[in-house]
Amino acid sequence: MVNPIEAAIKDLNNQFIRYCTSVEENVHLAVKTFMQSEQVNVQTVIDKEKEIDQMEIAIEEECLSIMARYQPLAKDLRFIVGILKMNNDLERIGDLAVNIVKKVKVFSENQTSVSKEGVSFFLPEMIQKVLDMLKKSLDSFTKQDPHLAREVCKIDDEVDHLKQEMKVLVLNKMKDSPDDLRQLSSVLRNSYHLERIADLSTNIAEDVIYFVEGDIIRHGGLLEK
Amino acid sequence: MSKNSVVLEVEKLNLYINDHHILKDIDIAFYKNKVTAIMGPSGCGKTTLIRSVNRLNDLIPGLKSTGSLSLNQQNLLELNPIQVRREVGMVFQRPNPFPTMSIYENVLAGYYLNGIKLSKDDKERIVTESLQQAALFDEVKDNIHRKGTFLSGGQQQRLCIARALAMNPKILLLDEPTSALDPKSTASIEQLIIELKSKVTIIMVTHNIGQASRVSDFTAFLYLGELVEYGPTQTLFTNPKHTKTEEYLTRKFG
Numbered sequence: 001m002v003n004p005i006e007a008a009i010k011d012l013n014n015q016f017i018r019y020c021t022s023v024e025e026n027v028h029l030a031v032k033t034f035m036q037s038e039q040v041n042v043q044t045v046i047d048k049e050k051e052i053d054q055m056e057i058a059i060e061e062e063c064l065s066i067m068a069r070y071q072p073l074a075k076d077l078r079f080i081v082g083i084l085k086m087n088n089d090l091e092r093i094g095d096l097a098v099n100i101v102k103k104v105k106v107f108s109e110n111q112t113s114v115s116k117e118g119v120s121f122f123l124p125e126m127i128q129k130v131l132d133m134l135k136k137s138l139d140s141f142t143k144q145d146p147h148l149a150r151e152v153c154k155i156d157d158e159v160d161h162l163k164q165e166m167k168v169l170v171l172n173k174m175k176d177s178p179d180d181l182r183q184l185s186s187v188l189r190n191s192y193h194l195e196r197i198a199d200l201s202t203n204i205a206e207d208v209i210y211f212v213e214g215d216i217i218r219h220g221g222l223l224e225k
Numbered sequence: 226m227s228k229n230s231v232v233l234e235v236e237k238l239n240l241y242i243n244d245h246h247i248l249k250d251i252d253i254a255f256y257k258n259k260v261t262a263i264m265g266p267s268g269c270g271k272t273t274l275i276r277s278v279n280r281l282n283d284l285i286p287g288l289k290s291t292g293s294l295s296l297n298q299q300n301l302l303e304l305n306p307i308q309v310r311r312e313v314g315m316v317f318q319r320p321n322p323f324p325t326m327s328i329y330e331n332v333l334a335g336y337y338l339n340g341i342k343l344s345k346d347d348k349e350r351i352v353t354e355s356l357q358q359a360a361l362f363d364e365v366k367d368n369i370h371r372k373g374t375f376l377s378g379g380q381q382q383r384l385c386i387a388r389a390l391a392m393n394p395k396i397l398l399l400d401e402p403t404s405a406l407d408p409k410s411t412a413s414i415e416q417l418i419i420e421l422k423s424k425v426t427i428i429m430v431t432h433n434i435g436q437a438s439r440v441s442d443f444t445a446f447l448y449l450g451e452l453v454e455y456g457p458t459q460t461l462f463t464n465p466k467h468t469k470t471e472e473y474l475t476r477k478f479g
Contacts, residue, residue, distance in 0.1 A: 003477070006476070029324075073462050074464070
């Protein structure tokens with residue numbers, strides 16, 4: 001006999017994994033679209049984001065329903081609270097994917113002059129790290145693996161560092177090439193968006209640690225266990 | 226919590242009935258003016274534990290217990306059970322007002338049965354105060370000389386609480402006090418428990434996990450006669466330390 005709350009939580013877990021996959025795919029598509037200036041995919045990312053918004057609402061409603069019907073406790077309670085928080089974070093990651101593709105038009109206007117001189121700067125490196133963080137944070141949820149989640153928290157500092165370096169480089173470049181200001185500004189904005197995705201991935205990883213182990217590690221809480 | 230706020234300290238309590246080891250090395254301290262809930266699956270020893278506190282197990286054939294239960298530095302196991310029950314009141318699962326007595330007499334039953342004489346004024350005062358403390362006075366004040374059995378289940382249970390409070394106990398034991406009541410009466414008893422803790426230390430056994438989380442300050446989880454986990458209710462219900470507690474709260478068993 002299946003315990004009803006166990007069944008409801010399992011269904012919610014599966015629903016949330018599908019949601020994670022959709023968000024992750026959309027972020028991948030968004031950064032690819034930006035880097036390769038594929039105008040054609042811009043609308044796809046925006047349309048997908050609308051589906052993601054609907055999924056977010058469905059998950060929140062399911063969490064409320066489980067709380068009202070089964071009054072979850074202990075790990076079940078932490079799981080539901082964790083899902084509610086991660087749900088928010090993922091929805092914002094979805095929004096950032098849209099923000100990223102919205103810069104495609106400007107970026108592609110005169111891309112050759114920007115990228116020719118390597119002005120994409122650390123963008124590819126940053127993208128790689130951010131996608132890695134996002135993947136690890138979502139994997140840490142799927143596998144309920146707090147060790148993997150802790151790795152995510154450590155990469156976050158590297159991304160912050162890259163963003164700072166990029167900022168200096170891009171600002172200098174802006175002084176040298178005022179004609180490329182719009183493109184450079186789109187690069188800068190997107191490095192900020194990427195850094196936000198890294199932050200939100202870290203939040204997700206922290207929530208995984210919380211619901212698996214019960215430890216709150218935000219704001220300088222214990223990272224090592 | 227400081228040592229001073231401990232009202233009842235149970236140390237190394239073991240209880241056997243014939244060859245059955247019912248309670249195993251229980252160490253637990255109950256704090257003054259707090260509500261402590263004891264929860265666990267059926268047969269884990271919850272009721273046996275609180276019945277030990279007011280010596281109701283004494284007459285079970287084949288019973289043997291070791292260890293100590295100290296109420297204000299006195300070992301309850303060595304006192305006269307009648308004296309113990311004056312200090313430790315108890316309310317049971319099913320409301321059990323004395324059927325032949327009026328509401329008034331029920332409240333004073335502890336005095337009558339102990340042969341304690343009271344002046345009329347004292348009687349009036351005790352009845353009024355006890356019924357007020359049990360949040361029943363306003364509902365019954367015009368029918369106070371009618372039989373207690375005319376009351377609703379929830380009112381009868383509050384009458385039993387008033388009867389226990391009339392003796393001015395240090396500890397009030399509640400053995401699943403709402404399991405025979407409807408949701409509205411349950412809510413009123415739960416509210417009452419929270420209000421009463423400023424006057425008396427409450428230890429309650431409950432099967433209802435939600436009730437333990439709503440009304441208690443501390444929760445003890447018993448499993449197979451052992452105290453698995455004991456701590457502030459908030460911590461225990463959100464982040465229990467033991468796997469068994471986690472499994473019980475997430476309905477993996479019990």
